[in-house]
Amino acid sequence: MSTEEKPATIIEQVKETVTVVTEKITEIKETIIDEEIISEYKLLGSDAAEKILSQLNESAALISQSGFIMKNISIGMGIPPSIGITFNYSNEISDSEKESLLTQSEDKKILTLILKALFKATDMYKKVKIGNYKLDNVKIAIGIIPDISINLVTE
Structure with missing residues (x-):
């Protein structure tokens, strides 16, 4: 028997990729979903939706x-x-463009x-x-339980 490692099967590669992606998505949610925003949203109720839509409208150029x-x-x-957006x-x-946009948006949570x-x-x-997949879109749901979905498509 050979002492060399067998190449990983496709299933093992997919499992490993799914684990890495899950960890990264959890990291994204933990680092960007500000508890203050969630608390504010809960308190405002239906007014929160109007506030968010107004801020989106005012911020279209930055986005x-x-x-x-x-x-x-x-x-x-x-x-x-x-x-949902x-x-x-x-x-x-x-990175400098990203920093500039974040600086310009500091007053808009x-x-x-x-x-x-x-x-x-x-x-x-x-x-x-992941293989020949590329980033297609990002869906952000703002509510009591915020959510972020990243969608990939084949190139």
Whole structure:
């Protein structure tokens, strides 16, 4: 018998990739979802949705400079309401451009949250390449339980 290691099977490679991706997504959620924003959202209820939509509208120009295009917004009319936003990936931006956008958005907590989520998604994509898949879009759900989904498509 050979003492060399057998090459990893495809299933083992997929399991390893899923583990890495899961860890990165957990890291993203932990580093960008500010407890203060969640608390504020819970207190404001339906007013929170209006505040978020207003801030998104006012910030469209900054968001367009982030390397993402705001594709759609969905509003859940439940109690409490929720907002889902899909951003299509368009292009890479430099670290200095990212810092500039974050500096410009310092007074807007929701915008800062969104920009950080988009930048972390891009960073995760660059670190964890999965075959011939590329970053397609990022979906951010803002509600009592925030959520971030990163979608990849084949090239």
